Amino acid sequence: MNTEISQLLNNKVSWLADCGPNDDIAISSRIRLARNLRGLPFPTNASPEQMKHVIATVETAVQKTSLKDELLRFDMEAIRAIDKQVLFERRLVSREFIEGKIPGALLVTGDESLGVMINEEDHIRMQAMRPGFQLGPVWDELNKLDDELSALVPYVFDKELGFLTSCPTNVGTGIRASVMLHLPGLVLSEQINAVIQGVSKLGFAVRGIFGEGSKNLGNLFQVSNQSTLGESEQQIVQQLGSVITQIISHEKNARRKLLESNQNFLLNHVGRAYGTLRHAYILNSEEALESLSALRLGVDLGMFSSIDLHTVNELFIIIHPAHLQKYAGKEIDSEERDVFRASLVRERLKNADKR
């Protein structure tokens, strides 16, 4: 097994395992910046040699930043498909990156809080991620890395437009900031569509757990900025922050009202989900995500003294196919995964009960 992948699997993932502000509702805050090197074509138009040159250049630069001692390195041409999938399930890389044929690499800190994709759509896609709702610290951290890198490699920058990017939607700041929110209260009280519409009208995007095109399984929603042009990074981050603050407040209200006016419905919803997770022997990923969502809500409501949010957060990630196969130690088909998933979830919750 790729030793870096093993290291990731054995590591504590900071953005899942640590506490963060408002982590009853906000799972994580993430920002990424798109940057490109001057004098070289974008990855989509470059030759393999040019792309290898980009990898070498960026890597050399990153090794000179303050991150240098903490980095794990993944060569996308060298690692196995299942290991790519693990990186994707951990939200360290995009689907495009692992599916592409372009030579690429990922550099990431052991706690997965900071990473650099080389040769995704752009030469450099750096991201920072932290638990809970804390866009400010995430931005500070990423901005520091960006400052360090910009002093080491020449970025393509236009005085009028700002940073140039492969896709026009990223031109300007190249920033995408997002917060992953767990919104079971708004879903159960059927207010979620109104909230999504409102957020969209304000110019923000709402996506599923794995970004563009993914479903809102487990009542998990990523809210992010759409526009990257005409405003500073700080302004964009601040505007997103104020939208997130409002959504969190709506979700809190929704949970409180459900508990006040429809307690048995809520207890039943959570209790049954826990019963399924704790006792099923066959569990597909869709049902697992839905049930984990209800369990997470129950943990927040104080129904499960022995289970913490981080146990649930981790399950949200490790029930996916590549992680399951890593834990199983072999490739297993969909039917076997449903059995293994059920057993993994049962054990984790049983162990939590015993603590």
Place this chain on the structure above:
Amino acid sequence: MNTEISQLLNNKVSWLADCGPNDDIAISSRIRLARNLRGLPFPTNASPEQMKHVIATVETAVQKTSLKDELLRFDMEAIRAIDKQVLFERRLVSREFIEGKIPGALLVTGDESLGVMINEEDHIRMQAMRPGFQLGPVWDELNKLDDELSALVPYVFDKELGFLTSCPTNVGTGIRASVMLHLPGLVLSEQINAVIQGVSKLGFAVRGIFGEGSKNLGNLFQVSNQSTLGESEQQIVQQLGSVITQIISHEKNARRKLLESNQNFLLNHVGRAYGTLRHAYILNSEEALESLSALRLGVDLGMFSSIDLHTVNELFIIIHPAHLQKYAGKEIDSEERDVFRASLVRERLKNADKR
């Protein structure tokens, strides 16, 4: 509250709580005899005065039998509708008996193993019931009571036809013997319809838990003789016994094969049902019966060391509406019952876990 009803509710019910032969599959064995007094019209054609006379005559006679010290007495005109329903849910009386307008009474031993309905369809309907598959002892017990009574009151008897009864289907021996079977293995392996057809062709009836017209909820099936004429009581009981022996053997095979060839499916079926029973906050009676059926199967398969069959057997009865309202101590509507049922089941299984 009617003190006799309270006594029943607080009593250990022998046919549910005690062990019996093959009680992994056979819940209970029951036989009833229909008898009528000479010189009086059947209940359906009699005046209220005549019916009261029947009650007095039969009761006086029963008080002279060996049962006399153990009897509880219920006057159908005097007790409340909900108490009648409790008697029905405990399988001590028929639906016709509690819905009829004819003056009637029930005499029953405290352990509910032996009872006499006066003025159901016939003047006398006596029944004996024991846990598990043991028609022989049940017949001996009931036959003894029948002998004692026949010496005390004159039965209508025709030399050609045998005992005369209100409905022609009971003429002859007036016997109906039945065994309540729990057949989840045959249901899950989709063999149940073939078995029912086979049993029917042999001249035996298959009904739900509450007799004629009731659904086979909880995979519970009552198998009974249809014909009452032309054979002795012993012959009828023996023939039913040999059919039951075959069904039990089929069910055992079905369970074994499911466990061998489809273990995860079976564990999942049972585990999920237990999860629902143990953690739901809203539970209707249909889902409760289906889940209890799966749990009972799991107990038999050794999945739950802390739960015994009798805990499950008792739940099969007390989750019904009248019992729930008795435990709640007040009338509650259907929606409240679903909440109360869930809480009662949760508590019973939680307590079992603690033992």
